[in-house]
Amino acid sequence: MATVTEAPPPLAPPAPETKPPRRRGRWTPYLLLLPGLLWLVVFFALPVIYQASTSVQTGSLEEGYKVTWHFATYWDALSEYWPQFVRSVLYAASATVLCLLLGYPLAYLIAFRAGRWRNLIMILVIAPFFTSFLIRTLAWKTILADGGPVVGALDALHVLDVTAFLGWTADDRVLATPLAVVCGLTYNFLPFMILPLYTSLERIDPRLHEAAGDLYAKPSTTFRKVTFPLSMPGVVSGTLLTFIPASGDYINSDLLGSTDTRMVGNVIQSQFLRILDYPTAAALSFILMAAILAVVTVYIRKSGTEDLV
Amino acid sequence: MKTTEETTTAGGGDVRLTGISKTYGDFTAVHPLDLTVPQGSFFALLGASGCGKTTTLRMIAGLEEPTSGTVHLGDQDVTALPPYKRPVNTVFQSYALFPHLDIYENVAFGLRRRGIKSVKKQVEEMLELVQLGEQARKKPHQLSGGQQQRVAVARALINHPKVLLLDEPLGALDLKLRRQMQLELKRIQTEVGITFVHVTHDQEEAMTMADCVAVMNAGRVEQLGTPADLYENPRTTFVANFLGTSNFIEAEVDATSGDDIVLKAGGGKLVLHRSRASAPATTGGKILAGVRPEKISLTHADDAGRIPEGRNRITGRITESSFIGVSTQFVVDSPVCSDFEVYVQNIDRDPRLAPGAEVVLHWNPAHTFGLDAAQDIDAGVETVEEEVV
Amino acid sequence: MAFVNWFKRNVVVIAGLLTLAYLLLPNVVVTVFSFNRPKGRFNYEWQRFSTDAWRDPCGVSGLCESLGLSLQIAFWATLGATLLGTMIAFALVRYRFRARGAVNSLIFLPMAMPEVVMAASLLTLFLNMGAELGFWTILIAHIMFCLSFVVVAVKARVMSMDPRLEQAAQDLYAGPAQTFLRVTLPIAAPGIAAGALLAFALSFDDFIITNFNAGSTVTFPMFVWGSAQRGTPVQINVIGTAMFVIAVLLVLVSMAVGNRRKRQKA
Numbered sequence: 015m016a017t018v019t020e021a022p023p024p025l026a027p028p029a030p031e032t033k034p035p036r037r038r039g040r041w042t043p044y045l046l047l048l049p050g051l052l053w054l055v056v057f058f059a060l061p062v063i064y065q066a067s068t069s070v071q072t073g074s075l076e077e078g079y080k081v082t083w084h085f086a087t088y089w090d091a092l093s094e095y096w097p098q099f100v101r102s103v104l105y106a107a108s109a110t111v112l113c114l115l116l117g118y119p120l121a122y123l124i125a126f127r128a129g130r131w132r133n134l135i136m137i138l139v140i141a142p143f144f145t146s147f148l149i150r151t152l153a154w155k156t157i158l159a160d161g162g163p164v165v166g167a168l169d170a171l172h173v174l175d176v177t178a179f180l181g182w183t184a185d186d187r188v189l190a191t192p193l194a195v196v197c198g199l200t201y202n203f204l205p206f207m208i209l210p211l212y213t214s215l216e217r218i219d220p221r222l223h224e225a226a227g228d229l230y231a232k233p234s235t236t237f238r239k240v241t242f243p244l245s246m247p248g249v250v251s252g253t254l255l256t257f258i259p260a261s262g263d264y265i266n267s268d269l270l271g272s273t274d275t276r277m278v279g280n281v282i283q284s285q286f287l288r289i290l291d292y293p294t295a296a297a298l299s300f301i302l303m304a305a306i307l308a309v310v311t312v313y314i315r316k317s318g319t320e321d322l323v
Numbered sequence: 324m325k326t327t328e329e330t331t332t333a334g335g336g337d338v339r340l341t342g343i344s345k346t347y348g349d350f351t352a353v354h355p356l357d358l359t360v361p362q363g364s365f366f367a368l369l370g371a372s373g374c375g376k377t378t379t380l381r382m383i384a385g386l387e388e389p390t391s392g393t394v395h396l397g398d399q400d401v402t403a404l405p406p407y408k409r410p411v412n413t414v415f416q417s418y419a420l421f422p423h424l425d426i427y428e429n430v431a432f433g434l435r436r437r438g439i440k441s442v443k444k445q446v447e448e449m450l451e452l453v454q455l456g457e458q459a460r461k462k463p464h465q466l467s468g469g470q471q472q473r474v475a476v477a478r479a480l481i482n483h484p485k486v487l488l489l490d491e492p493l494g495a496l497d498l499k500l501r502r503q504m505q506l507e508l509k510r511i512q513t514e515v516g517i518t519f520v521h522v523t524h525d526q527e528e529a530m531t532m533a534d535c536v537a538v539m540n541a542g543r544v545e546q547l548g549t550p551a552d553l554y555e556n557p558r559t560t561f562v563a564n565f566l567g568t569s570n571f572i573e574a575e576v577d578a579t580s581g582d583d584i585v586l587k588a589g590g591g592k593l594v595l596h597r598s599r600a601s602a603p604a605t606t607g608g609k610i611l612a613g614v615r616p617e618k619i620s621l622t623h624a625d626d627a628g629r630i631p632e633g634r635n636r637i638t639g640r641i642t643e644s645s646f647i648g649v650s651t652q653f654v655v656d657s658p659v660c661s662d663f664e665v666y667v668q669n670i671d672r673d674p675r676l677a678p679g680a681e682v683v684l685h686w687n688p689a690h691t692f693g694l695d696a697a698q699d700i701d702a703g704v705e706t707v708e709e710e711v712v
Numbered sequence: 713m714a715f716v717n718w719f720k721r722n723v724v725v726i727a728g729l730l731t732l733a734y735l736l737l738p739n740v741v742v743t744v745f746s747f748n749r750p751k752g753r754f755n756y757e758w759q760r761f762s763t764d765a766w767r768d769p770c771g772v773s774g775l776c777e778s779l780g781l782s783l784q785i786a787f788w789a790t791l792g793a794t795l796l797g798t799m800i801a802f803a804l805v806r807y808r809f810r811a812r813g814a815v816n817s818l819i820f821l822p823m824a825m826p827e828v829v830m831a832a833s834l835l836t837l838f839l840n841m842g843a844e845l846g847f848w849t850i851l852i853a854h855i856m857f858c859l860s861f862v863v864v865a866v867k868a869r870v871m872s873m874d875p876r877l878e879q880a881a882q883d884l885y886a887g888p889a890q891t892f893l894r895v896t897l898p899i900a901a902p903g904i905a906a907g908a909l910l911a912f913a914l915s916f917d918d919f920i921i922t923n924f925n926a927g928s929t930v931t932f933p934m935f936v937w938g939s940a941q942r943g944t945p946v947q948i949n950v951i952g953t954a955m956f957v958i959a960v961l962l963v964l965v966s967m968a969v970g971n972r973r974k975r976q977k978a
Contacts, residue, residue, distance in 0.1 A: 043807030050796035061833035123728030144959035145952035148936040153738035262826020406882040419876035433884035
């Protein structure tokens with residue numbers, strides 16, 4: 015029959031392992047990580063460092079650039095282009111709020127109310143991606159065209175008077191105004207808000223709604239106390255996925271706006287590709303990067319969802 | 324292939340663990356342990372969660388590398404072999420059926436990996452054995468819990484392992500199905516004659532199915548034996564409480580005479596057979612006298628005179644009674660123990676035995692067991708409750 | 713009163729459908745204007761119905777070449793990013809290693825960086841290295857920014873996978889390579905496919921990073937951008953509409969096939 019005895023305790027010092035531990039892939043993780051991380055280091059991290067060094071160089075395109083720790087470039091860039099920075103933040107923030115307001119009902123609809131239409135609506139949200147976003151943004155030029163049905167309707171309803179009073183539109187037109195740019199930004203980044211919202215809403219057990227109702231919560235209270243708090247991870251990643259690309263965007267401003275709606279992305283683009291003032295362009299993108307990282311860090315800390323990745 | 328030969332080699336199929344242990348950083352999951360599971364037996368490792376039973380099982384399977392010690396299957400040292408080279412198969416907790424393969428392919432998986440081409444006949448026979456012939460082309464998620472469990476068993480058994488390891492195989496099933504599967508597994512084991520090592524936290528399951536049970540606690544084997552032996556002769560309070568229920572009386576050794584030890588507890592005397600005391604008894608020393616609730620008879624105090632001579636007796640008052648069909652369970656408050664549990668078969672129910680009644684508890688001295696008084700009386704009690712929840 | 717109650721109950725549905733209309737309106741316009749015969753160089757005002765552009769989608773010089781180039785780049789970028797990203801995702805979920813925090817940040821940062829910043833930085837690097845801008849610099853850039861998205865998609869899938877499945881495979885005589893091929897990869901496949909699809913869409917539609925690092929090479933989005941300055945041919949709308957319709961049809965067909973297979977098995 016079976017026997018059991020406690021083995022004698024090992025004599026001090028603890029007996030060394032008789033066999034070397036099996037080499038079960040001690041190096042495997044590093045081999046798996048190496049190519050991808052190398053790619054990111056060389057083509058992402060290194061360029062950012064180059065960028066930093068470019069921003070403190072002086073010289074000219076003909077004579078070449080040298081690192082002279084010329085931090086004044088930053089000051090000059092900020093003092094000359096602060097309106098574009100402010101505009102970027104304002105436009106991106108407005109677009110993010112609009113995306114949340116527009117996207118939440120649709121995400122909620124798909125998650126809880128769509129029934130057998132769920133897949134179809136999902137497809138309709140994603141499919142526009144396959145029509146180049148530039149083509150779709152150009153379509154807004156047609157939709158918002160001067161004297162077109164949209165502008166006509168807004169004018170008739172005196173909406174344009176209100177927006178003009180607020181400085182969002184001018185001269186009874188929408189195109190080439192801040193309103194058009196924000197509208198384009200909202201449109202372009204709306205799916206990036208809807209998808210994470212849907213993902214976190216879909217995880218909520220519908221019985222929680224019934225439980226809240228059973229415990230004397232009105233539908234609106236249920237939403238405020240149960241649904242919305244539980245969808246916070248989606249709200250956080252949705253707002254980040256909208257705000258970050260929107261703040262650096264220059265397409266919408268270029269296609270739908272005017273020189274009065276230029277954002278910081280436009281400045282970086284033209285400094286880099288047209289004026290060829292590399293130090294200023296580098297300084298500007300470095301400031302933008304730092305500002306966004308600061309915003310993201312604070313935001314993630316505050317909302318308490320640290321592992322978005 | 325090499326593994327095929329190993330699997331089919333017969334004879335000397337004991338599982339032998341020698342000084343095996345496992346530590347994670349500062350935490351010792353399994354203390355150095357020697358254990359032999361004889362070939363062809365149904366062996367259970369029983370204990371609460373975190374006691375090291377699953378770690379021990381995984382070390383036999385090769386899924387966990389022992390910190391020290393060796394694992395032998397028969398004469399072969401398999402300590403350094405990876406799991407896919409060991410003639411051992413596992414029925415995993417919650418089954419781990421491959422979700423992307425149908426039932427047929429799940430069962431055929433091991434055979435195919437060992438390079439066997441014609442699997443059809445074997446797979447079909449095995450599916451018949453577990454009564455799933457009709458379901459061969461379904462995906463695992465289309466089956467019920469009980470059916471999934473049988474697929475997991477079939478998938479492991481088809482490889483004719485030297486040892487079948489079962490990690491809480493019935494944990495996800497409801498009570499009725501669990502009972503049914505216990506008998507089913509026992510039937511299969513008798514039919515195929517393979518050594519089964521079964522990890523469970525359910526003491527009833529271990530006792531129903533196993534020939535031999537090792538009770539584990541905090542990384543050590545507390546006691547090992549047949550289910551009846553463990554139940555009747557627990558050597559620690561942990562075993563006494565973990566397997567069923569025990570009543571304990573803290574007593575002092577009054578005298579020893581021949582094969583009997585006379586104990587003094589409260590005002591009365593109790594007799595304990597020397598052969599059933601697992602702690603040395605010296606006059607004046609302490610000892611824990613234990614008795615199982617179903618061994619005790621309950622007599623109303625008015626009839627105390629009718630109790631035969633030579634029985635251990637204790638007086639008390641009933642505080643609770645609950646009727647559970649085959650028996651009535653009483654809790655009795657007595658001077659030596661505040662919550663004495665007594666189970667009385669419902670044969671001739673005495674209507675006077677209700678809460679508040681004064682009673683005499685009495686039992687055959689041969690049913691008393693004696694344990695070392697230096698242990699925690701409640702060891703193994705809470706852990707049981709935790710597991711039930 | 714009945715109407716008010718109905719409205720109250722369905723206000724979310726109405727708001728959601730309005731948002732959906734907002735999302736789809738430009739596609740409707742793109743489709744309608746693909747049948748336009750514009751007067752001038754720009755296709756912004758409706759003139760009259762015509763199927764000319766549909767009958768000759770490659771009729772504008774450079775358009776179909778740029779489309780071919782974009783598809784080619786998207787294909788290779790998807791392949792590269794999916795391969796590298798999947799490897800990283802497996803390492804992150806299945807192994808312990810040093811400097812995990814640094815690795816996580818390196819993967820997170822490209823997603824938290826405005827494209828224009830990445831684009832400018834990468835251009836700085838290429839200029840400093842004296843690299844010739846074109847197909848290869850575009851491909852390098854695309855693999856770089858698609859990588860993180862693949863990691864996230866695959867990681868989510870691998871994380872939700874029961875590690876016991878791989879142990880079960882090992883227990884059933886599958887060696888490490890067999891385990892990976894027969895169990896791990898098939899189960900992780902939906903995550904990898906999602907990552908690859910995302911990478912393809914991101915690469916195919918990318919403009920900002922491409923614009924900085926393309927030199928004189930013209931991808932499809934760059935062609936559209938250029939034509940927005942010089943004059944938009946109707947063929948752009950034709951291609952945009954065709955891509956939309958093909959995408960929807962592909963998804964619907966694959967869903968129908970999946971449903972039928974499910975019904976057959978059940």
